[in-house]
Amino acid sequence: MKTFDLRYLVIMVIVSSLFFFFSVPCLFHLATGYLCPTCGITRAIRALLNGDVMMAFEYNRLFFLAPIIVFLPSINTKRRWRDIMMIILFVCMCIYAVVRNIYGI
Numbered sequence: 001m002k003t004f005d006l007r008y009l010v011i012m013v014i015v016s017s018l019f020f021f022f023s024v025p026c027l028f029h030l031a032t033g034y035l036c037p038t039c040g041i042t043r044a045i046r047a048l049l050n051g052d053v054m055m056a057f058e059y060n061r062l063f064f065l066a067p068i069i070v071f072l073p074s075i076n077t078k079r080r081w082r083d084i085m086m087i088i089l090f091v092c093m094c095i096y097a098v099v100r101n102i103y104g105i
Contacts, residue, residue, distance in 0.1 A: 037062055038060070040060035044059040062093065065092075
């Protein structure tokens with residue numbers, strides 16, 4: 001039985017810290033004017049660290065699915081399941097991006 005690999009967690013913490021402390025702008029938003037699925041996650045993290053869960057949810061609703069997106073595919077050892085899960089999550093992110101830009105969510 002394969003155990004969870006902590007490298008994913010370490011990489012996620014390092015990348016999140018860089019975005020959090022240096023406030024890197026969204027290149028997709030700068031280029032197109034549309035919000036990408038991850039726009040607002042830095043603000044959501046800051047709001048959550050300040051204890052404002054509802055504001056974090058308003059900044060990016062996908063933020064609360066981020067742990068599932070990162071950890072679920074790495075827990076299961078079957079490659080086919082991992083690939084299917086990643087495709088489903090990618091499709092969900094694309095749908096969220098379209099709905100977010102059309103309805104202003």
